[in-house]
Amino acid sequence: MIATALFIFVGCSLWSVLYSFTSSKSLPRERFVGLKQYDRLFDSSRWMESMENIAIYGLCALVFSLGVGFLLAVAMDQKIRFENTFRTIFLYPFALSFIVTGLVWQWVLNADFGIQQVIRDIGFTTFEFNLLASREYSIYALVIAGLWQGTGFVMALMLAGLRSIDQEIWKASRVDGIPAWRTYLFIVIPMMRPVFITTLVIIASGIVKVYDLVVALTGGGPGISSEMPAKYVYDYMFGRANLGQALAASTVMLSTVLIILIPWAYLEFSEKKGDSHA
Amino acid sequence: MLEAGPHGTKPRRIVSPHNIMLYGFLIVAALYWLLPLYVMVVTSLKGMPEIRLGNIFAPPVEVTFAPWAKAWDSACTGLYCEGLKVGFWNSIRILVPSVVISIVIASVNGYALSFWRFKGSEVFFTILIFGAFIPYQVLIYPLVIILRELGLFSTLGGVILVHTIFGMPILTLLFRNYFASVPVELFKAARVDGAGFWRIFFQIMLPMSLPIFVVAIILQVTGIWNDFLFGVIYAGTRNFPMTVQLNNIVNSTQGVKEYNVNMAATLLTGALPLIVYFISGKLFVRGIAAGAVKG
Amino acid sequence: MSSVVINELSLNFGNVEVLKSLNLDVAEGEFLVLLGPSGCGKSTLLNCIAGLLDVSAGQVIINGINVTWEEPKDRGIGMVFQSYALYPQMTVEKNLSFGLRVAGLPRKEIRDRVDRAAEILQIGALLKRKPGALSGGQRQRVAIGRALVRDVDVFLFDEPLSNLDAKLRTDLRVELKRLHQRLGNTMIYVTHDQIEALTLADRIAIMKDGLIQQLDTPLGIYNRPENRFVAGFIGSPGMNFMQGLLECSDDQWQFSTEGLTMSLQDYQFTREPVQGTPVEFGIRPEHILIGDNAASQPIQSVIDIELIEPMGADTVVWSKLGGSSFTLRVDSEAVLSKDQSLPVGFSAARASIFSSADGLRV
Numbered sequence: 001m002i003a004t005a006l007f008i009f010v011g012c013s014l015w016s017v018l019y020s021f022t023s024s025k026s027l028p029r030e031r032f033v034g035l036k037q038y039d040r041l042f043d044s045s046r047w048m049e050s051m052e053n054i055a056i057y058g059l060c061a062l063v064f065s066l067g068v069g070f071l072l073a074v075a076m077d078q079k080i081r082f083e084n085t086f087r088t089i090f091l092y093p094f095a096l097s098f099i100v101t102g103l104v105w106q107w108v109l110n111a112d113f114g115i116q117q118v119i120r121d122i123g124f125t126t127f128e129f130n131l132l133a134s135r136e137y138s139i140y141a142l143v144i145a146g147l148w149q150g151t152g153f154v155m156a157l158m159l160a161g162l163r164s165i166d167q168e169i170w171k172a173s174r175v176d177g178i179p180a181w182r183t184y185l186f187i188v189i190p191m192m193r194p195v196f197i198t199t200l201v202i203i204a205s206g207i208v209k210v211y212d213l214v215v216a217l218t219g220g221g222p223g224i225s226s227e228m229p230a231k232y233v234y235d236y237m238f239g240r241a242n243l244g245q246a247l248a249a250s251t252v253m254l255s256t257v258l259i260i261l262i263p264w265a266y267l268e269f270s271e272k273k274g275d276s277h278a
Numbered sequence: 279m280l281e282a283g284p285h286g287t288k289p290r291r292i293v294s295p296h297n298i299m300l301y302g303f304l305i306v307a308a309l310y311w312l313l314p315l316y317v318m319v320v321t322s323l324k325g326m327p328e329i330r331l332g333n334i335f336a337p338p339v340e341v342t343f344a345p346w347a348k349a350w351d352s353a354c355t356g357l358y359c360e361g362l363k364v365g366f367w368n369s370i371r372i373l374v375p376s377v378v379i380s381i382v383i384a385s386v387n388g389y390a391l392s393f394w395r396f397k398g399s400e401v402f403f404t405i406l407i408f409g410a411f412i413p414y415q416v417l418i419y420p421l422v423i424i425l426r427e428l429g430l431f432s433t434l435g436g437v438i439l440v441h442t443i444f445g446m447p448i449l450t451l452l453f454r455n456y457f458a459s460v461p462v463e464l465f466k467a468a469r470v471d472g473a474g475f476w477r478i479f480f481q482i483m484l485p486m487s488l489p490i491f492v493v494a495i496i497l498q499v500t501g502i503w504n505d506f507l508f509g510v511i512y513a514g515t516r517n518f519p520m521t522v523q524l525n526n527i528v529n530s531t532q533g534v535k536e537y538n539v540n541m542a543a544t545l546l547t548g549a550l551p552l553i554v555y556f557i558s559g560k561l562f563v564r565g566i567a568a569g570a571v572k573g
Numbered sequence: 574m575s576s577v578v579i580n581e582l583s584l585n586f587g588n589v590e591v592l593k594s595l596n597l598d599v600a601e602g603e604f605l606v607l608l609g610p611s612g613c614g615k616s617t618l619l620n621c622i623a624g625l626l627d628v629s630a631g632q633v634i635i636n637g638i639n640v641t642w643e644e645p646k647d648r649g650i651g652m653v654f655q656s657y658a659l660y661p662q663m664t665v666e667k668n669l670s671f672g673l674r675v676a677g678l679p680r681k682e683i684r685d686r687v688d689r690a691a692e693i694l695q696i697g698a699l700l701k702r703k704p705g706a707l708s709g710g711q712r713q714r715v716a717i718g719r720a721l722v723r724d725v726d727v728f729l730f731d732e733p734l735s736n737l738d739a740k741l742r743t744d745l746r747v748e749l750k751r752l753h754q755r756l757g758n759t760m761i762y763v764t765h766d767q768i769e770a771l772t773l774a775d776r777i778a779i780m781k782d783g784l785i786q787q788l789d790t791p792l793g794i795y796n797r798p799e800n801r802f803v804a805g806f807i808g809s810p811g812m813n814f815m816q817g818l819l820e821c822s823d824d825q826w827q828f829s830t831e832g833l834t835m836s837l838q839d840y841q842f843t844r845e846p847v848q849g850t851p852v853e854f855g856i857r858p859e860h861i862l863i864g865d866n867a868a869s870q871p872i873q874s875v876i877d878i879e880l881i882e883p884m885g886a887d888t889v890v891w892s893k894l895g896g897s898s899f900t901l902r903v904d905s906e907a908v909l910s911k912d913q914s915l916p917v918g919f920s921a922a923r924a925s926i927f928s929s930a931d932g933l934r935v
Binding site (some may be wrong): 001002003006008009010011012013015016017019023028068071072075076078080083084086087088089090091092093095096097098099100103104105106107108110113114115117118148152156160201205208209212213215216219229232233234237238244246247248250251253254257258261269 | 288300303304307310311312313314315317318321329333334335351359387396401402405406407408409412413414415416417418419420421423424443447460500503504505506507510511522523524525528529531537540544547548551552554555556561562
Binding site for chain 1 (some may be wrong): 623624625644645646647650651652654655656657658659660661662663671672676677720724731848
């Protein structure tokens, strides 16, 4: 079992990294060309656009899903009525696939029938909200759809974190006369640091992989304005039969994830061991 | 005797600025989350002329189930016009074996990892963490080669194998964490009673781990059903799962766009994970949280 | 003057009555302990006094001010919790001063109060540390300090020593008593530990099912329990009970159970006894004498020793009398062996008799 896991997860990754230094086209070939694939990769406008897009998408997705997710969790934690109903509503998109998510939003954002047209029908005839046709803003369509799918999950994680805080902390802060917002800001959020970090890592590693959503919602367009790295890999691997390029791109993705992952894994697991064996 | 002045429950205004802000925020958020579902449902029940005339939020004037029938039975996925039913049965054929196999293997793995300190268990654990987070893109092509060598590329068996492999890290970690919470004394007592690896697993651990199996099933069923990438790469055209067929129906460039059929098809594809979600309720939350968070 | 007054206080969670129209009057400077088994409502009552729970009916009056609808911070109370509830990301100093800074007190005032609390509790050296770096006892001291800096008249303690190990608990118990003597504040203290209650309290309120069963000094509760529940709850090992009947012969009241009749000549009746009432006769293990001392007692019998438990300071002997289990606490020097017959004697003056019908003292 260990050998299998080692072979597949480590062996295959290493194979991909290795062949990213070759000039493989439709089939892998051991003709090593050094960093040439990487040179071409970073010269490619499509790749650079992908990198820029994932930076925008990643930043927006992180900030808003963490921010909105936390606010929703705080709201849910106020002993509200219909808590289960609200939870169900916020979380159901997470059960849906990115394909379904992408197609729904493609329809909602449709220029001729969707939100734009609805608001024009009300009387704002010059209203412009056509993200899908805009080179500049198509990436934000992905953000909106991605947040719709994933924020409920962040909320659930945050709510679990809030609920795990000792109720006596809240009592103590009430006796001390500390207003609720200051308790959240200065006591609860610092206490939830591990939850935030873990959530961050999960969202981040999901962002790097984003592929289906692009395929379903924008197809990377208009033009190349909403391309993403994972789609670049797939297209060069299977569509354009340029394996070397695809593998170089995937290696860059792997490095990015490792940069996020290693410090976190180090923190998370070394801390835990310290606790359990102390 | 009560004195003068306040007594009993402090009166609270139901309509306070605090409550207005709180529920206002929740309701606005709920609308954002519900809107697409509502739009999907009403669109799928309208005829095309009505869609062209009205707006997407208007409820159907004339309810029709024809789009649903077409989506299921005769919508065109590019080459064939057999509807989503083909994809549905493909997805089922992929789903059932993948879920069963991956959970069987992962539960034994997780049990072994948490109770039997074997040589290399630390390495194994590290590989699993690595495997749970690395982008699939680095593994795609090597797996294509391996499946070709095994003669499984573009077959149901191939895609099932891939799902089993990619489900392994997260599921094993899930089971490991669950078994790690079982008191180790129980395990020691069983060993003192002379039970071995398999006996302890089947007679002691399995009966007490039903909840975690449910969580694992939820995780795998939604995950595999919603997969697109592996289906499109490894399953082969004849075995495309429902998500791939759905995308082909909606995003095919030929012919006139039938939005009502598209939305019916989208709902049909989302139906199974939604049903799983509504039935499992809190377990779903626990499942995704457990599967994703703790190592 | 009364420091804390509870007037007909009730609390319901849905249909469950947690507190049932309680009345309680705590004098200024008094150390009152709320004692009872878990689920009796003692912590709930404390939370109502603190204002952390909204009452369903009744009033809470602190220092003559009706605070039933006031926020906890405006009630003039400080509170110490079982889990300490220290803010983990702040240093001890910040923990102590956070509430004061939020309240906008002058910086000098804050420093003076923190220094004074640190001096009283001897935590001056810990001020720059975070709670994670403190031991359980130190954390609890900081938690007490947080109540102290609030400069209030009433301290509320919610099982503050339950998370500590036995040795530390004893140490901190003594310190708490010293603190009370030094400060002279009113303290209301919730615990399920009867030793804590007996050692700390000026008065103990024993609670069960949302009602106060008895409110009295520790010795009063110990020696003259008002009902069967209080008698059985206080004391370890517990009071011995025998079921039987009250009988009167020749103007002398007697308690009779199977094969045994005891004279109640020395017993002070609380209520007028009635012929033939079914009752329970209770006597504490330490009030039973053996050997030569037994001979001088008005009630005498002989028991067979079933089990001997040496406890160090004394020895507990298990036996049977009148069909019920019977324990006695004897000097650890006494030479005893299993199955030995032992003459025992006691006096009804130290006994408690409860009606079987309503459990009240007769």
